[in-house]
Amino acid sequence: MSRYERACQPGLMTQDRLKQRSLARVLSLALASLSLLGGEAVAIERNEDGTPPGDWYEEAILMRADGALIDTASDTPSRSGVWFEEDRNGHAGPTFHDYDGDGLEDLIIGGSAGRFRLYLNEGEPGAPVFSGYEWIEAAGETAIVRNWCCVAAGPSFADIDGDGHADLTAGSYSPGLIYWFQGQDGGFRARQSLTDWGGLDVITRLNEVDEGPHLAYAAKPAWLDWDDDGRLDLIIGNAQGDLVVRRNHGPAHQPGITPVEGQPVFATFSWGGSHQLDVFEVVEGGAGPMQGEEYLVPAVGDWDGDGHPDLIVGTQSGAVYFLRNLGGEEIAFAAPQRLLPSVRGGEHISAHVVRPGQYSPVRGSRASVALTDYNGNGVLDLVVGDWSRSLTLKNGLTDAELQAFEALQDELVALDRRAGVEGPDEPFRDRFRSTFVYFDNEDLREEMQALEQRLGQFLEPVDSTRLQMLRGYERQHGHVWVYVR
Numbered sequence: 001m002s003r004y005e006r007a008c009q010p011g012l013m014t015q016d017r018l019k020q021r022s023l024a025r026v027l028s029l030a031l032a033s034l035s036l037l038g039g040e041a042v043a044i045e046r047n048e049d050g051t052p053p054g055d056w057y058e059e060a061i062l063m064r065a066d067g068a069l070i071d072t073a074s075d076t077p078s079r080s081g082v083w084f085e086e087d088r089n090g091h092a093g094p095t096f097h098d099y100d101g102d103g104l105e106d107l108i109i110g111g112s113a114g115r116f117r118l119y120l121n122e123g124e125p126g127a128p129v130f131s132g133y134e135w136i137e138a139a140g141e142t143a144i145v146r147n148w149c150c151v152a153a154g155p156s157f158a159d160i161d162g163d164g165h166a167d168l169t170a171g172s173y174s175p176g177l178i179y180w181f182q183g184q185d186g187g188f189r190a191r192q193s194l195t196d197w198g199g200l201d202v203i204t205r206l207n208e209v210d211e212g213p214h215l216a217y218a219a220k221p222a223w224l225d226w227d228d229d230g231r232l233d234l235i236i237g238n239a240q241g242d243l244v245v246r247r248n249h250g251p252a253h254q255p256g257i258t259p260v261e262g263q264p265v266f267a268t269f270s271w272g273g274s275h276q277l278d279v280f281e282v283v284e285g286g287a288g289p290m291q292g293e294e295y296l297v298p299a300v301g302d303w304d305g306d307g308h309p310d311l312i313v314g315t316q317s318g319a320v321y322f323l324r325n326l327g328g329e330e331i332a333f334a335a336p337q338r339l340l341p342s343v344r345g346g347e348h349i350s351a352h353v354v355r356p357g358q359y360s361p362v363r364g365s366r367a368s369v370a371l372t373d374y375n376g377n378g379v380l381d382l383v384v385g386d387w388s389r390s391l392t393l394k395n396g397l398t399d400a401e402l403q404a405f406e407a408l409q410d411e412l413v414a415l416d417r418r419a420g421v422e423g424p425d426e427p428f429r430d431r432f433r434s435t436f437v438y439f440d441n442e443d444l445r446e447e448m449q450a451l452e453q454r455l456g457q458f459l460e461p462v463d464s465t466r467l468q469m470l471r472g473y474e475r476q477h478g479h480v481w482v483y484v485r
Contacts (some may be wrong), residue, residue: 024274039063061374061482062361063107065119065130069361072111072478074153089113092385092478093152093220093297096372097166105126105372108136109385110155110170111478114147126376136168138181139190145179147172151218151239152385152478154297154368158223159183160232160248161262170217176238177201178221182262194234196266197249200468204236204244216240220368222298223473224309226331231264237296237313293317301371301380312382314367318343320384339382340367340483351389351428351474356460361479364388375484382483390430390462406460411451419444428470 039061039081063070073090093110100106107130111117116136123129147153150173157166165183172179181188194202199226204216218239226233226245232247248264295316303310308325311333313403316322321336342365343349349365383443397405409427416429419437438445452470459473466472 030471054149061484062365063130063480063482065107066132070109070119070130070480071361072109072117073476081180082439089150089387090389090476090478091150091152091366091368091387092480093154093368094383094385094480095155095157095299095370096383097157106130107480108155108157108352109133109478109480110147110153112149112152113146114145114153114170114172116143116153116155116168116170128374136188138188143168143181143188143191145170145172146174146177149173151220151295151366152368152387154220154385156223158232159224160264162231163262169221169223171221173218173239173240175201176203176216176219178219178234178236180263192263194263194266196246202234202236202246204238204242204246216242218295220297222300222311224300224311224331228329230329234264234266235298235300235311239295239300239316241292241294241296243296243298243313249259293319295320295366297368299369299371303371303380306380312339312369312371314369314384315342316366318349318363318365318367318386320369320382333403340384343386349388349429351391351425351426353391353393355393356395359390359392361477362388363481364477364479374482377485379485381485384481384483386477386479386481388477388479389428390477391470391473393474394458394460397458401458405455408451408455412455415444415448416453419448 010142053268071090071093072092082427089112091112095108096105097108098105099108099118100120100470102121102125104125105128106121109117109119118136119130119132119133121128122131137143145153153170153172155168155170157168159165159248160167160169160180161182163183165185165385167183168181168188170179171177178194179189180192180194182192183189196202204219216238222235222237223232224235225231226235227245231248231250233248235243236246237243246266249267250265293315295314297314299314299441300313301312303322304324306325306327308327310325311323313321313323313336316341319338320340320341322339323333326332326334343363361370363384367385368385370383370385371380372383373379374383393402393405408438412427419441421429421437438448449468453468455470456467456473459470461467461473462475463472
């Protein structure tokens, strides 16, 4: 077994659940002919000149479960203080793991609310078919991390404590910590925050040393034996565009030293008298060639098939990069190669307007990546979770009303330009950011509010608590795309 494959052993399900699944598999296989590899093929993205972004994949598959498109969006209105009850901000953070030990890779998706959806694979090798989701549990309750905003809680599975059970780790948006659900017979233990040797939370950024550690938002973990010492080390990406390594100085079991028995031993931050700056290392090639990219999400796998673990990195703009492992005694990566381009609009992704019942997904931003041999041909394929936005027109609008709606969009672009909103080429580019501009622009604020109310007359509302602005009409989606090779 290669060093980057260590210890991702399948989790265990109870015998009762396995019996329940036997019937479910028979039923789901009967539906397999209605599905293309657990999803539907869609047209691949094109460059501005009409050429494909690369020839490494054949088609994009938009994933389905129980015949329906996978979408982590929620139409449930947000409620103050109930950050954990719904994935109201969309976003999909996928990974694959044989959760039930049947030899098939199951799909696990983290959402913006910090919970993890488990879609069991009821298909066959090379032809996955996914059932409807259930929530992953830990210690008898729904497993959850304190995420609450803006990105998916991307899960990662690895046996980080070396006890033969796969552990679940996931990051969080704020305060950017890494959470650990320790695997055991029959499931997972309760959530723990990964801490260093001194009991400080594992983080990804240090600004002014004398001021102590600075928390970085949207931490996303992956695991790799960085120094080939037999222990899995922690790779973390974050919203600020950092991609760092926290080395596991184990051994894995050091009762009385690590805060939790079996937790990896990470070096401790120190400031005031002695400054320990080698606590984490920046992944070479990450900060330079990808400079300007934010919300980095790493995934580990042998992408080029040379026997060395590579890095695949998703970004805020929707672009995905390949960092090839050069294969030396010490891990070093070549300059990143772009596998997928940025989506239109990049970080300021536009909400697309759809007619009732005619929603057609487009790939969004904040690419959350994973790797799996989806079609069973022995080559790793790229899996991308995203975030996108849509506005739905009211049913039965006349041609005159549609023309009026188009005219209002032109007014919106013109008003954004007057307010100094960057790049207002599209009417619904990023209403969240522009809202803050108008907070500080009293002269135009009332004009904007009146214009948004006029636009809302033509749209189906989603969140009644936000109808004073267009965000009350936005549906925020999280889909999963597979690019097969």
